[in-house]
Amino acid sequence: MLLYVDLDMDQISEGYVILMTGLFIVFSALFSLFLFFRFGMSYLLYIYKIITKGRDRKIEDIAVDADEDFTGEIAAAIATAIHMYLNEQHDKENPILTIKQAKKQYSPWSSKIYGTHNRL
Amino acid sequence: MRKLLIIFGVMSFLIFIRPVLGLNSNTNTDNTEITLSAEQVAPEHRGEGVLEGAFNGIKQFYSYTGFANATSGHIIMIIIGLIFIYLGIKFDYEPLLLIPIGTGVMLGNIPFVAGNMTGIYETGSVFNYLYFGVVKGIYPPLIFLGIGAMTDFSSLIANPKLMLLGAAAQIGVFGTFLGALYLGFNLPEAGAIGIIGGADGPTAIFLSSKLANGINILPDGTTVKNLIGPIAIAAYSYMALVPVIQPPIMRLLVSKEDRKIRMKPPRAVSQKEKMLFPIIGLLLTTFISPSALPLLGMLFFGNLLKESGRTERLAETARTKLIDIVTILLGVTVGASTQADIFLNKDSLLIFGLGAISFVIATMGGLFFAKFMNLFLKGDDRINPLIGAAGVSAVPDSARVVHTEALKSDPHNYLLMHAMAPNVSGVIGSAVAAGIILSFLA
Structure with missing residues (x-):
């Protein structure tokens, strides 16, 4: 749609064109993202700070410097613990189904005779 | 009585x-x-x-x-479906995909008499209506919405340079594209086949539904082949086989010392940064590659739902119920689209071969680029080249593979968080690549 460079160009060479340009564009796309987050983010956060100054802050932001101690290793340890805990939670049931007669003591809750003999 | x-x-x-x-x-x-x-x-x-x-x-x-x-083709395909189900259950290779697809393969290959509105390719049949979402590329963006709502980009934000690894692995896409051209596929078909190297099922289905759908007509008057089924099956089965394909390449290309490199833990990322990421990512990537808008737009939209902090309900639905529903429909219909008379031919075999090669190229591209980046990085900043392999999306399997491979050479080197960064940037990268191929060839 965009780029039919030459219609009589054979497929393979057009393939090479697409290969080169495609790779270049993919790289440039992610590279621009990289540049932005490497260098542009701090400015953006600064602007954000100015804009939201004094307003209500319901979404608490995690202060970067306050969390120095919380490393990925701690997170991994916690995650492992949770994972191991959750893996314990099998609900294994006995696959053998039997109908057991429930042995019940005589319950006279609606017995007329019982009611007449033992007045409450 | x-x-x-x-x-x-x-x-x-x-x-x-x-x-x-x-x-x-x-x-x-x-x-x-x-x-x-x-x-x-x-x-x-x-x-x-x-x-x-x-x-x-x-x-x-x-x-x-x-x-x-029944013909021998039907029987073969049913056996393939059974193998998929077996792999999913026994080895736990992406069971959420392989079991629906395996069942779909069986459903699509139950022999029937044509004309009773049974088959997936017969207009008006129930399966045909469900398949509509595949043919028109409706399901993939919905899946991307869910992926966005479940993905945590913080490791990527903390270490943006790892984004380049996601781009490097896309060499698999373009390398396979070229290979397919050499094997005699025409341009749109080759483009659709190439995206298998993106190791991203939804992207592969999206692109093949646009390029190799059996409807488009080429400039020379011929109709493109319908390759959605083989491409999707190849993409998903190789994604499931990532734990088998990648480790040997990693061991081959990365030296023992390099495998032991420890990376410093990623810094904590503030909520603001997490909120800004999807917005900036959306604007930047879609301005560069507008054709990838359905995929990237939904991906970043899902992520914004997750990170905004105000739309937890929507994010919750997107990452659980919605993506489950779409995965079920997508898996079964893609599986069922492998009707033997359409699926069993030389092209499918070639696509499977190319798919395997594309995964290998993509993994190698990521690993080499990580080594290349290490040339410029000093001391603490050096990256473990293994995480380059995670640049072939296949979220989160390839990251997991990297993690286990690193643990083999150093039992205390936990790379999972670092590997997630190239992993998610691989998703962005392959969506961008799909957009580029689409804009060239559609």
Whole structure:
């Protein structure tokens, strides 16, 4: 749609064109993202700070410097613990189904005779 | 009461066997008198005729059954479906995908007589309506919405340079594209096949539904082949096989010392940064590659739902119920689209071969680029080249593979968080690549 460079160009060479340009564009796309987050983010956060100054802050932001101690290793340890805990939670049931007669003591809750003999 | 039942039973039995006894003259109201008299002359013959009719009926019924229509192709495909289910259950290779797809493969290859609105390719059949979402590329963006709502980009934000690894692995896409061209596929088909190297099922389906859908007409007047089924199956099965494909390449290309490189833990990322990421990512990537808008737009939208902090309900739905529903429909219909007469041919075999190569190239691209980046990085900033392999999306399997491979050479080197960064940037990268191929070839 965009780029039919030459219609009589054979497929393979057009393939090479697409290969080169495609790779270049993919790289440039992610590279621009990289540049932005490497260098542009701090400015953006600064602007954000100015804009939201004094307003209500319901979404608490995690202060970067306050969390120095919380490393990925701690997170991994916690995650492992949770994972191991959750893996314990099998609900294994006995696959053998039997109908057991429930042995019940005589319950006279609606017995007329019982009611007449033992007045409450 | 019992007597009444017995009488009723005997009567109904008599009515039931009446045709066999030749007492059916009054049932065939449209019989002419001649036939009636003929029956009176030879009632036994009539009885035989009825038996024969019944037999013919059974025979006709039999001709409609799968047993009569089965071909070796059907049997092969059903066995393939069973293997998928087996792999999913036994080895836990992406069971959420392989079991729906495996079942779909069986459903699509039950032999049937054409024309009864059964098959997935027959207009008006139920499966055809469900398949519509695949053909028109509706399901993939919905899946991307869910992926966005479940993905945590913080490791990527913390270490943005890892984004380049996601781009490096896309060399698999373009390398395979070229390979497919050399094997004689035309440009759109090759583009669709190439995206298998993106190791991203939804992206592969999206692109093949746009390029190799059996509807588009090429400039020279021929129609493109319908390759959605083979491409999707190849993409998903190789994604499931990532734990088998990648480790040997990693061991081959990354030296023992490099495998032991420890990376410093990623810094904590603030909520603001997490909120800004999807917005900036959306704007930047879609401005560069607008054709990838359905995929990237939904991906970043899902992520914004997750990170905004105000739309937890929507994010929750997107990452659980919605993506589950779409995965079910997508898996079954993609599986069912592998009808033997369409699927079993030389092209599918070639696509499977190319798919394997594309995964290898993509993994190698990521690993080499990680080594290349290490040339410029000093000391603490050096990256473990293994995480380059996670640049082939296949979220989160390839990251997990990297993690386990690193643990093999150093039992205390936990790379999972680091590997997630190239992993998710691989998703972005392959969506961008899909957009580029689409804008060139659509």
